Amino acid sequence: xxxxxxLWRYFVVIGVLLLALVYAMPNLYPEDPALNINATRGGAxxxxxxxxxxxxxxxxxxxxxxxxLEAGQVLARFQxxxxxxxxxQVATELLxxxxxxxxxxxxxxxxDWLASIxxxxxxxxxxxxxxxxxxxxxxxxxxxxxxxxxxxQAFRADLREARVRYRSVAADLERGEVQILLRxxxxxxxxxxxxxxxxREFVFSEGAAEFSLNxxxxxxxxxxxxxxxxxxxxxxxxxxxxxxxxxxxxxxxxGADRIxxxxxxxxxxxxxxxxxxxxxxxxxxxxxxxxxLAAALNGRLPPGAGLYxxxxxxPYLLENRVMLxxxxxxxxxxxxxxxxxPQVNISLDAQGGNLLSTATRDSIxxxxxxxxxxxxxxxxxxxxxxxxxxxxxxxxxxxxxQARLGRSFRITGIGNPAEAQNLALLxxxxxxxxxxxxxxxxxxxxxxxxxxxDLGMTAIMWGMVVVLIFMVVYYKxxxxxxxxxxxxxxxxxxxVMSMIPGATLTLPGMAGIVLTVGMAVDAxxxxxxxxxxxxAEGRSVQQAIHQGYDRAFATIADSNITTLLVAxxxxxxxxxxxxxxxxxLAIGILTSIFTAVVGTRLLVNLFWGGxxxxxxxx
Amino acid sequence: xxxxxFSEALNFMRFKWPALMLSALLxxxxxxxxxxxxxxxxxxxxxxxxxxxxxxQDADLTQVRNVLAERGYADAVVQYFGSxxxxxxxxxxxxxVEQSRISNEILTALAQTTADGVEMRRIEFVGPSVGGExxxxxxxxxxxxxxxxxxxxxxxxxxxxxxxAVLALAHDVIITLGLFSLxxxxxxxxxxxxxLALIGYSINDTIVVFDRIRESFRKLRDATAEETVNDAVxxxxxxxxxxxxxxxxxxxxxxxxxxALIHNFATALLFGIAIGxxxxxxxxSGIAVQLGLNREDMLPPPPPEKEGEGTxxxx
Numbered sequence: 001x002x003x004x005x006x007l008w009r010y011f012v013v014i015g016v017l018l019l020a021l022v023y024a025m026p027n028l029y030p031e032d033p034a035l036n037i038n039a040t041r042g043g044a045x046x047x048x049x050x051x052x053x054x055x056x057x058x059x060x061x062x063x064x065x066x067x068x069l070e071a072g073q074v075l076a077r078f079q080x081x082x083x084x085x086x087x088x089q090v091a092t093e094l095l096x097x098x099x100x101x102x103x104x105x106x107x108x109x110x111x112d113w114l115a116s117i118x119x120x121x122x123x124x125x126x127x128x129x130x131x132x133x134x135x136x137x138x139x140x141x142x143x144x145x146x147x148x149x150x151x152x153q154a155f156r157a158d159l160r161e162a163r164v165r166y167r168s169v170a171a172d173l174e175r176g177e178v179q180i181l182l183r184x185x186x187x188x189x190x191x192x193x194x195x196x197x198x199x200r201e202f203v204f205s206e207g208a209a210e211f212s213l214n215x216x217x218x219x220x221x222x223x224x225x226x227x228x229x230x231x232x233x234x235x236x237x238x239x240x241x242x243x244x245x246x247x248x249x250x251x252x253x254x255g256a257d258r259i260x261x262x263x264x265x266x267x268x269x270x271x272x273x274x275x276x277x278x279x280x281x282x283x284x285x286x287x288x289x290x291x292x293l294a295a296a297l298n299g300r301l302p303p304g305a306g307l308y309x310x311x312x313x314x315p316y317l318l319e320n321r322v323m324l325x326x327x328x329x330x331x332x333x334x335x336x337x338x339x340x341x342p343q344v345n346i347s348l349d350a351q352g353g354n355l356l357s358t359a360t361r362d363s364i365x366x367x368x369x370x371x372x373x374x375x376x377x378x379x380x381x382x383x384x385x386x387x388x389x390x391x392x393x394x395x396x397x398x399x400x401x402q403a404r405l406g407r408s409f410r411i412t413g414i415g416n417p418a419e420a421q422n423l424a425l426l427x428x429x430x431x432x433x434x435x436x437x438x439x440x441x442x443x444x445x446x447x448x449x450x451x452x453x454d455l456g457m458t459a460i461m462w463g464m465v466v467v468l469i470f471m472v473v474y475y476k477x478x479x480x481x482x483x484x485x486x487x488x489x490x491x492x493x494x495x496v497m498s499m500i501p502g503a504t505l506t507l508p509g510m511a512g513i514v515l516t517v518g519m520a521v522d523a524x525x526x527x528x529x530x531x532x533x534x535x536a537e538g539r540s541v542q543q544a545i546h547q548g549y550d551r552a553f554a555t556i557a558d559s560n561i562t563t564l565l566v567a568x569x570x571x572x573x574x575x576x577x578x579x580x581x582x583x584x585l586a587i588g589i590l591t592s593i594f595t596a597v598v599g600t601r602l603l604v605n606l607f608w609g610g611x612x613x614x615x616x617x618x
Numbered sequence: 619x620x621x622x623x624f625s626e627a628l629n630f631m632r633f634k635w636p637a638l639m640l641s642a643l644l645x646x647x648x649x650x651x652x653x654x655x656x657x658x659x660x661x662x663x664x665x666x667x668x669x670x671x672x673x674x675q676d677a678d679l680t681q682v683r684n685v686l687a688e689r690g691y692a693d694a695v696v697q698y699f700g701s702x703x704x705x706x707x708x709x710x711x712x713x714x715v716e717q718s719r720i721s722n723e724i725l726t727a728l729a730q731t732t733a734d735g736v737e738m739r740r741i742e743f744v745g746p747s748v749g750g751e752x753x754x755x756x757x758x759x760x761x762x763x764x765x766x767x768x769x770x771x772x773x774x775x776x777x778x779x780x781x782x783a784v785l786a787l788a789h790d791v792i793i794t795l796g797l798f799s800l801x802x803x804x805x806x807x808x809x810x811x812x813x814l815a816l817i818g819y820s821i822n823d824t825i826v827v828f829d830r831i832r833e834s835f836r837k838l839r840d841a842t843a844e845e846t847v848n849d850a851v852x853x854x855x856x857x858x859x860x861x862x863x864x865x866x867x868x869x870x871x872x873x874x875x876x877x878a879l880i881h882n883f884a885t886a887l888l889f890g891i892a893i894g895x896x897x898x899x900x901x902x903s904g905i906a907v908q909l910g911l912n913r914e915d916m917l918p919p920p921p922p923e924k925e926g927e928g929t930x931x932x933x
Contacts (some may be wrong), residue, residue, distance in 0.1 A: 127879075135748065269741060270722040439745035441721075448670070448739040455877035462875060463868035470864060508808050511872055511880050512815075515887070518868030519819065522861040526826065529857045532620070551833075558774060559825040565766050566818035570811060573759040578811045585815065 002542040003609030005602055013602050016594070017488055020495025026110040026121040027494060032065060033084035036103040036247045037074040037091060045100070050074050053091060060090045077107060104265055105247030122497045125506035125580050126442065128456075130449035131264035132272055135440035136237070138257045143229035143434035144222070145173045151215070152178055155195065162194035177216040179207055188213050226256065229434040234259055237436075240276055259436065269443045276438070281326035284356070285318040287367040287398055293317050308371060310395040311415075318369050318395075323359040328352025334420035342420035343412045353407030360405045369398040370411050456510030463514045464490070471521060475528055477617035481603045482524040485595040489520050492591035493584065503587075506580030516588030523560075523596030527552040528618060541613050549601055556597065560589050621859055627852040630899065631844040631907060637900035638908070641789055648796020655799050660806030661742055663756070665711040665749035667720050670740035671728060676702045685727050691720075700878035704739065711746045756810045763817050764788065771821070775828055776915050782906035783824045786897040790820045794890040803882050812886035819865070819887075820894030823858060824902045830854050831903065835913050843911050847903045855899075862895040 037053065039045050053074060054067045064087065065077040076091075078084045084104060091102045106129075108121050126133050148171045155169050155178060167181035182188050188211055192204055201218040217225070234251055237259060241249040250262040266272050291302035296317050301307065308316045331347040348356060360368070372394045397413040414420045444452075467486065471479035493513060497503045531548030539547065567589065570582035608616060661668045671677075679696050682705060686694045691709055699706035709720060721741045728736045744752075764784055772780035791813055798805055830850035838846055866888060873884035 137745075137747075269738075270725075273719070273722070438743070440748045441741060441743040443721075443738070443741040445672075445737060445739040447672075447737065452877065452879065455875060455880075459872050459875040459880075463871045466867050466871060467864050470867065474860065507877075507879060508811055508883065511808075511876060511883055514868050514872050514876070515815065515865070518865040519822075519861070521864050522822070522857075525857050525860045525864075529854075529860075532856075533853060555826050555829040558829055559822040562767055562770055562821045562825060563818035565770065566763050566814055566821075569759050569763050569766065570814050573755045574807075574811065578807050581808075581811050581815075585818075 002546050003605045005605045005609065009598070009602060013599055017491065020492045022114070022117070022495075023119045023499045024491055024495035026108060026114055026119050027498060029109045029111070029121070031106040031108055031121075032077040033081045034078065034105045034107045034247075035074075035076045035084060035087055035091060036105050037076070037095070038101045038103070038242070038245075039072070045069065045072060045074050049095070052094060056090050056094045057087055060086065062087050062090065075105075075107065101242060101245040103245040103247045106265070120498065122494065123504045124449075124453075125504045125509070125577060126262060126264060126449075127444050127507045127577055128449050128453050128505060128510075129264050130444050130446035131262065132266045132269045133440075133442040134261040134263075134273075134276065134438050135254070136233075136259045136261060136276070136436045137439045138230055138233050138259065139435045139437070140226050140229060140257050143225055144176055145171075146434070147217070147225050148173060148176060148178060154198075155180065155215070158194060158198055159191060162190065164190045164194055166191065175216075176222075177214045180213045180215065181207075181209060182211045182213065184211060187211065230257060230259070233434065233436055237261060237276060258439075265446070269441070273438065273441075276436075281373050282329070283322050283326065283371045283373060284324045284359075285320075285322055285369050285371060286359075286363055287369050288317040288319050289366065291317045308369070308393055308395045310397075314395075316369055316395050316398060318371070323368070324348070324352055324356045328355065332424040334417065334424040336417075337410075337412055341412060342414050342417045343410050344414060344420050344424045345408065345410045347408045350407070356405045356407075356409075360401050364401050364404060366401055367398045368401050370396045372396045452507045452510075456507060456514075459514050460490075460510060460517065463517045467517055467521060471524075475618050478524075478528055478604075479618075481600050482521055482528070482596075484603065485524060485592075485599045486517065486520055488599055489588070489591050489595045490517070492595065493587050496587050496591065497584070500583075503583050504580050505584070506577040508577045509580030509584040512581045512584035512588065516584065516592060520588065520592035520596065523552075523556045523592060524600055526556055527596070527600070531616070532618065535616070541608065541616055542610070544616075545604060545608065549597070553597060556593060560593055564589050620856060622855055624852055624855075627845070627849040628855075630848050630851045631904065633900060634844075634904040634907065638904050641897065641901050644793050644796070645789055648792050648799070651796050651799040652792075655802065657795065657799055657805050658802045659753075660804045660809070661708065661744055661749075662807040663749050663753045663805070665744045665746035667709045667711075668740070668742045669707045669721055669724060669738075670699055671705055671707065671725070672737035672739050673703050673705070673732060674734040675732075677705045679705065681731060682707070682728065685731055686724065689723065689727055691724070711749075752807065756807075759810075759814060760791070760817070763814055767817070767821050771825070771828075775832065776911070778906045778909040778911045778915065779828050779831070779902075781909060782902040782904070783821060783828065785905050786824060786902035787817055787820055789897050789901055790816060790890055790894045793893050794886055797889050798882075798886070803885060806882070808880070808883040809886050812883045813890070816887055816890035816894060819891060820898065823861070823894055823898035826857065827851055827854050827898055827903060831906075839913075843907050843913070846913075847907055847911075851899055851903065858895060858899065862891060865891055 037045060037049075047069060050067060050069045053076065054064070057064050057067070057076070062078070062083050064083075065079060067074060067076045069075075076087060078087060088102050088104065091100075095102070110120055152169050152171045156166075159166050159169070159180075164187055165183055166187070167183060169178060169180050171177075172179055180191060182191055191213055195215065196202055196204070199221075201221045203216045203218050205214045205216070206212065207214045230253060234253060238249075238251045241251055241261065241263065246263045246266055248264055250260065252260045254260050261276065263272055288302065288305040291305050292300075293315060296302065296305070296307050297315060302317070304320050305317050306320055308318050310316065328348045328351060329346055331345075333345050335343060335345060337343045373391060397411060399411070399413060464486070468483045471482045471486075473479070475482060490513070493516065497505060527548050530552045531544045534544035534547045535541070564586060567582050567586040571579055571586065574582050677698070679698070683694070683696050686692070686696065686707065693710060695708040697706055698704065707724065709724075721743060725736065725738055764787060767787065768780055768784045771783045775783075794813060794816065795805075797803075798809070803809075827850060830853060831847055834841075834846045834850045834853075838849060841849070869884050869888045869891065872880060873888060876884055
């Protein structure tokens with residue numbers, strides 16, 4: 001008998017649909033506005049804090065839906081966004097923002113039984129959720145330059161230690177090499193063997209001048225430095241992002257020197273930019289008390305010293321030798337001293353503590369200047385059109401060293417509390433060896449995100465309605481069957497999108513769903529037209545159904561493979577929203593083949609298959 | 619209900635030359651437009667800054683322009699976006715300033731002009747180097763898509779059909795680009811996505827026709843290539859029109875209800891699918907026929923005849 005359904009086919013189709021339906025269900029539950037309260041620097045929030053928070057909310061007249069302690073952080077759910085904002089104020093007042101970070105969030109209200117099988121709502125892209133997307137580029141040239149400069153310092157010490165006398169050791173940043181001038185051919189050999197003992201990866205070559213030696217880094221080492229610079233930036237940006245207080249931030253590497261940062265729900269991109277974009281470090285240098293400041297101002301710098309200014313334009317003569325750099329800083333916080341003046345407390349790692357201890361041993365009573373160094377894009381442009389980063393150095397203060405400094409000390413004399421707080425934040429976040437800059441930003445305000453969702457939903461709904469009506473008018477009962485397939489297709493798309501962890505719904509993605517609704521009927525149109533043709537050629541009803549599905553399938557497969565190919569290419573090159581479009585397109589193609597070919601066949605066989613019917617209602 | 623019901627094949631190939639001439643004209647015209655007027659590249663490809671700002675009342679564009687001019691952004695393009703309370707401000711990339719901070723400055727400046735303040739709806743900043751990369755990637759994607767299709771269709775069908783299909787696709791893409799050039803619509807990443815989707819859907823249509831051409835060659839043993847193509851196009855005409863109709867209908871919905879951000883996306887697809895439907899009927903197969911498509915080419919090698927093939931199976 002033709003056109004009979006084997007039992008397993010019912011199981012497969014119904015099973016697949018049920019599975020998709022269950023996984024699509026979490027999308028029906030609205031999200032709760034919530035607060036995430038985290039402890040900074042890897043600390044955990046205690047149960048006591050949770051209780052304190054709950055009490056504070058209640059006494060402020062806010063009734064949270066729930067305040068729970070999960071994985072070291074407090075999650076408080078609220079009825080409305082308005083309560084959420086008030087609660088954030090309450091929480092910030094109670095806990096302060098030094099040791100705790102409070103982040104606004106939207107959390108799904110998926111029921112437990114759904115959550116327990118791993119079902120969760122679709123992830124929404126930033127264009128639907130609101131938030132900030134940054135693409136940051138790491139300045140690799142700066143990383144290399146810093147490395148070469150460090151080598152110069154190191155080589156001087158190493159050569160002294162190996163008792164090789166040299167005329168000069170200088171950096172050529174353009175060529176990325178260190179040029180060493182020596183006095184004799186023996187010294188060249190000696191220097192070479194001394195330096196290669198330190199690192200086998202140095203590449204030596206003879207310089208243009210007599211008795212000179214050029215040292216460059218091997219490809220391997222250069223790659224390592226670049227990797228390090230990138231990874232360091234990623235770590236630091238992660239830390240900074242945590243300081244901003246974002247519930248589900250994304251910090252991800254892209255390519256060789258780029259970092260993607262996504263901050264959903266951030267409402268103030270300006271602040272985020274300030275914190276992410278500023279690359280700051282500190283250097284501690286001794287003030288050159290012997291040098292003649294007036295002469296230096298006239299351009300006659302004493303040897304081994306440089307001229308620096310503070311914010312008010314006051315000049316300082318500082319030694320070129322750096323006592324300590326910011327990369328040894330492990331923690332920094334702002335507070336007030338005994339006089340009520342703002343100050344920044346700094347802790348160092350062990351190595352930094354030793355360095356500073358040695359450096360300050362013989363300098364008690366001398367003044368130590370704190371130099372704040374920030375890289376800002378300047379006027380000049382690089383070959384690729386991005387501005388060259390210019391180093392801005394500013395003396396924050398110069399204080400007399402009261403005692404031999406160790407692993408923790410403080411800087412006083414900072415303008416105002418806000419500045420102290422900001423400085424502490426930047427120092428805490430670490431010191432970069434390579435500055436970054438934002439090369440792409442896409443920010444969507446929260447209201448536009450919601451509007452985009454509403455627009456997308458209406459478009460999908462009306463697109464659906466129009467197509468459903470058309471199909472019934474044109475194909476009558478068969479139209480109804482195609483419509484079942486269309487609805488099932490939508491459920492499948494939503495279910496699959498919710499199941500795949502990496503799939504994100506974006507506005508173009510929603511457009512893709514609308515388009516899929518229009519195109520998904522194509523497979524059924526092909527089949528139905530084919531059945532009509534077979535009937536017109538005089539075949540029996542059963543033959544027509546059988547041949548119609550059979551012959552149409554080859555065409556459906558052929559024509560959809562090319563579309564799938566295009567979707568894959570789109571996925572490969574697209575970013576953010578466009579990728580979302582590619583995903584819904586690809587999923588839509590696959591699910592529509594399933595529903596149109598397998599799903600409708602099931603119904604058609606069920607109603608008309610294997611019976612003596614004279615004509616089909618189409 | 620049926621749109622078309624024909625007792626015999628329509629002679630589509632009679633219009634082969636007029637259609638090919640018309641297409642050639644449209645393609646040349648589009649290329650001319652692209653050369654003369656160029657494409658209004660969106661922010662994604664030029665770099666720069668776009669801000670979408672919401673006011674509580676109708677926005678006063680002149681005032682906004684004045685505020686911007688005071689700050690040194692006299693070249694900013696200010697226009698309504700979606701409604702009269704929303705405006706978009708586009709600023710070309712410039713040298714010597716930290717571009718990512720321009721948006722902050724403008725927002726602060728605009729907030730001071732009204733008592734109620736303004737709402738930041740959208741900020742997009744694309745650095746010049748990123749813009750260049752996106753342009754390169756976009757062009758590359760389009761070429762890879764066309765090449766991939768050329769290979770696939772060449773493998774599945776015959777090279778003449780493959781060439782016809784890809785030329786028809788290029789035709790659709792070029793004419794759609796021509797429309798964007800003519801109307802100076804903004805060409806951004808979503809439009810690029812639409813063009814790629816268009817490539818996908820247009821080939822879909824063409825392949826359905828080609829599949830039928832192959833089948834018709836087997837069925838009509840004594841027919842000429844033109845007659846065979848006519849038969850194939852006629853028998854798939856209903857499907858072509860119905861699918862195009864449903865797709866166009868949902869695109870119209872998207873055009874009117876999808877919001878301003880989706881507008882150009884919908885325009886590209888709407889126009890492109892209309893052109894694509896025409897080209898898969900007239901252009902793709904017209905070119906293949908003109909290249910000398912014939913029966914022998916379509917059936918290599920003849921599959922070993924199965925027993926009972928061609929006879930009506932018993933119920």
